[in-house]
Amino acid sequence: MSSxxxxxxxxxxxxxxxxxxxxxxxxxxxxxxxxxxxxxxLAWALSEAIEKVGHCQSCRTLSEAPxxxxxxxxxxxxxxxxxxxxxxxxxxxxxxxxYQGTYFVLMGHLSPIDGIGPAQLGLDLLNTKLxxxxxxxxxxxxxxxxxxxxxxxxxxxxxxxxGVKVTRLAQGLPMGGELEYTDSATLSHAFKGRRQVD
Amino acid sequence: MLKTQPAFILHSRPYRETSLLLxxxxxxxxxxxxxLRGARSASKSARQKQAWLQPFQPLLVEWRETPTQQLDWLxxxxxxxxxxxxxxxxxxxxxGLYLNELLYRLIQPTEGLQDLFNHxxxxxxxxxxxxxxxxxxxxxxxxxxxxxAELGYGIxxxxxxxGQPIEPAILYGYQPQTGFYQLNPTAQPRGSITGxxxxxLAEQEFCLAxxxxxxxxxxxxxxxxxxxxxxxxxxxxx
Numbered sequence: 001m002s003s004x005x006x007x008x009x010x011x012x013x014x015x016x017x018x019x020x021x022x023x024x025x026x027x028x029x030x031x032x033x034x035x036x037x038x039x040x041x042l043a044w045a046l047s048e049a050i051e052k053v054g055h056c057q058s059c060r061t062l063s064e065a066p067x068x069x070x071x072x073x074x075x076x077x078x079x080x081x082x083x084x085x086x087x088x089x090x091x092x093x094x095x096x097x098x099y100q101g102t103y104f105v106l107m108g109h110l111s112p113i114d115g116i117g118p119a120q121l122g123l124d125l126l127n128t129k130l131x132x133x134x135x136x137x138x139x140x141x142x143x144x145x146x147x148x149x150x151x152x153x154x155x156x157x158x159x160x161x162x163g164v165k166v167t168r169l170a171q172g173l174p175m176g177g178e179l180e181y182t183d184s185a186t187l188s189h190a191f192k193g194r195r196q197v198d
Numbered sequence: 199m200l201k202t203q204p205a206f207i208l209h210s211r212p213y214r215e216t217s218l219l220l221x222x223x224x225x226x227x228x229x230x231x232x233x234l235r236g237a238r239s240a241s242k243s244a245r246q247k248q249a250w251l252q253p254f255q256p257l258l259v260e261w262r263e264t265p266t267q268q269l270d271w272l273x274x275x276x277x278x279x280x281x282x283x284x285x286x287x288x289x290x291x292x293x294g295l296y297l298n299e300l301l302y303r304l305i306q307p308t309e310g311l312q313d314l315f316n317h318x319x320x321x322x323x324x325x326x327x328x329x330x331x332x333x334x335x336x337x338x339x340x341x342x343x344x345x346x347a348e349l350g351y352g353i354x355x356x357x358x359x360x361g362q363p364i365e366p367a368i369l370y371g372y373q374p375q376t377g378f379y380q381l382n383p384t385a386q387p388r389g390s391i392t393g394x395x396x397x398x399l400a401e402q403e404f405c406l407a408x409x410x411x412x413x414x415x416x417x418x419x420x421x422x423x424x425x426x427x428x429x430x431x432x433x434x435x436x
Contacts, residue, residue, distance in 0.1 A: 018215045112299045112430035113209045146253045146286075150295055153288045154434055181242075183249040184282060 006032070058129075060122050061087045061105040070094075070103060077101045079136040081129065083155060085109050085143055093141070101139070104129065109142060109151040121151070123158065130162040140168045202260045203227065204280065206318065207253050208298045212238060218251065222259065223301055225315035228308040232259070232272050254294050254322055255283035270307035284322040289435075293325050293334045296431040297341060303424055304349060314348040317341060335413065336404050342416045343399070346423075353377065353419060355400035366394035372415060374422045391415050 002010070006028060013024040031039035055061070056068035063069075070076060070090070080101025084090055090103050106121040118124075130138065138159050142148040152168060159166045172190035173182060182190075205222040208229065213219035218237040222230050237247045250257070260276040286294040297318065305311065321341040325334055346352055356364055359377040364370065369381040369390050381390050395408035399415075 017212075110295075110434060112295055112434070113302050114211070115430055117430050117433045145248075146291060146295070149287075150291045150434070153291065181246075183246050184279075185249050185255075188282065 055107075056105075059103045059105055060107060060125065061090055061103065075100070078132075079134055080139065081135060081137070082139040082141050083126070083152075084141045085148065085151075089141065101137075106142070106151065109145070109147045110154060111147050118154065123155070126155065127158055127162075130159055130164050135164055138164050138166045140166060144171060199263045200260060200275070201263045202258060204315070205257045205259045207251065207255065207257065208302045209253075210251065216244065220251075221302060222257075223305070223311075223315070223318065224259070225312040226309060227269070227272075228311050229301065229305045230270055230272055230307055232261075232274050234274060234277060250279035250283070252283060253298055254286050254291075256280040256319075284326045286322065286326050288329070289331060290325040290328070290334060292431065292434050293338055294322060295434070296338060296429070297321060299429055299431045300342070300345060300420075303429070304345065311348060314345060317344045317348075332406060332409060333404075335409055339399070339409075339412050339416055340402065342420065346419065349423075351423060355396050364393040364396050366392070366397055368393045370396060372418050374418070389414050389418055 002025075009028045009031075010021070010024045013019055013027050014021065019027070031042070052064050053062055054064075054066075056063040056071055057066050058071040059068060061068055061070075065072070077100050080099075081104055082093065082099060082101055083104045083106065084093070085106050085108060087105055087107075090105060093099050093103075104126055106123075108116055108121060110116060110118070110121065129135070138155075140152040140155060142152045142155075156166050156168075170193060171186070172193055173179070173186070179187070203224045203226055205224045207220055208223050209221040210218050213233055216236050216239045218234045220232045220234060222232055224230055234247075234251070237244055237251055256279070258278050258280045259272070259274050261272045261274050284294070301318070305314075318341070321337050324337045328334060328337075343352075354377075357377075358364055358370065359373070359379050364378065369392055370378045371381045371390050372378055378396070391411040391414070392408075395405065395411050396415075398405045398408055399412055
């Protein structure tokens with residue numbers, strides 16, 4: 001039986017995704033036996049991050065400043081707004097380096113059974129952004145899942161009322177994808193979205 | 199003993215590192231939970247699984263039945279798609295999510311929901327084939343009635359609380375547990391419905407003018423079964 005403080009540490013570590021009682025115990029003992037300095041640093045970094053990282057007031061992504069770097073940058077085209085589900089999606093698009101507009105991060109998707117509706121996704125904030133006169137295009141980059149599609153559809157209806165042009169990312173065959181190994185749903189989307197070759 | 203069942207995903211959530219926790223709707227076991235390993239990663243097989251591990255996709259689940267098996271939990275040995283998903287787009291997808299939320303909230307792990315399962319498939323099929331909101335609403339109302347009947351909460355739309363036949367010209371109110379009662383024709387309170395609309399609903403006859411009062415009626419009828427928490431999908435119909 002471990003002492004109350006150790007038990008408390010083990011319990012606290014279990015809030016992390018993928019950490020069960022056994023992993024939590026291993027982590028707790030590793031910190032206390034060998035990594036006391038590292039553990040101190042972890043505690044400091046954790047409390048600093050929780051204290052100081054909030055949501056960007058403009059795009060809702062995680063940010064230390066009230067307005068995140070991307071939103072504050074004058075090089076970014078404020079006429080383009082790309083709607084994504086998570087901050088990780090922003091990172092993916094940034095790494096691809098193909099997009100120079102701004103983002104709006106939903107922090108999830110509409111999921112009625114989980115009780116996540118328009119209010120939880122900050123769609124009222126998005127609605128005020130849609131009213132900005134210099135916005136020329138709204139790009140919907142939510143996931144290709146049923147809920148992601150439903151989210152995209154809901155936002156599209158909102159944008160329609162404001163008269164904003166809406167586009168959706170294309171669907172089809174992945175790079176290096178072989179037809180033989182492509183699932184039938186993706187194939188049927190690829191067929192429906194086929195284009196004339198110039 | 200190895201068992202197979204057709205199934206639909208009502209809801210899925212991430213579980214552990216790469217697993218999914220699924221809530222399935224099956225004809226023999228009703229609502230049942232299942233965990234599926236290796237369904238969330240960047241690997242090719244996981245990506246292919248993600249393509250069909252979606253709501254409105256007919257699935258086939260195979261599992262080994264053991265004497266100690268819980269009623270509401272199964273561990274699939276194998277799971278595969280069976281044909282193409284019902285292509286619910288735009289408004290129809292939100293209607294489909296509404297059906298899923300209704301089922302998720304109302305059905306329990308039980309036996310013998312074969313008829314409801316068939317009706318669910320028919321409703322998805324009907325939703326996929328229309329882009330008119332009025333028709334979608336009509337399909338939802340029909341499914342709600344079937345769902346109540348299958349769960350044993352069916353209501354007779356042709357008789358009032360006193361056992362008298364519903365008259366087309368009379369205005370009715372609805373009280374949970376007792377049923378329909380006559381209203382003063384001049385009052386017209388909220389939630390009232392004409393006998394004509396009730397009879398049309400009983401005979402499954404589509405009527406554009408009745409849609410709004412049908413919707414109000416079904417909300418009142420479903421309310422006691424759903425409890426305090428409102429259906430979240432309703433907020434998505436704008």
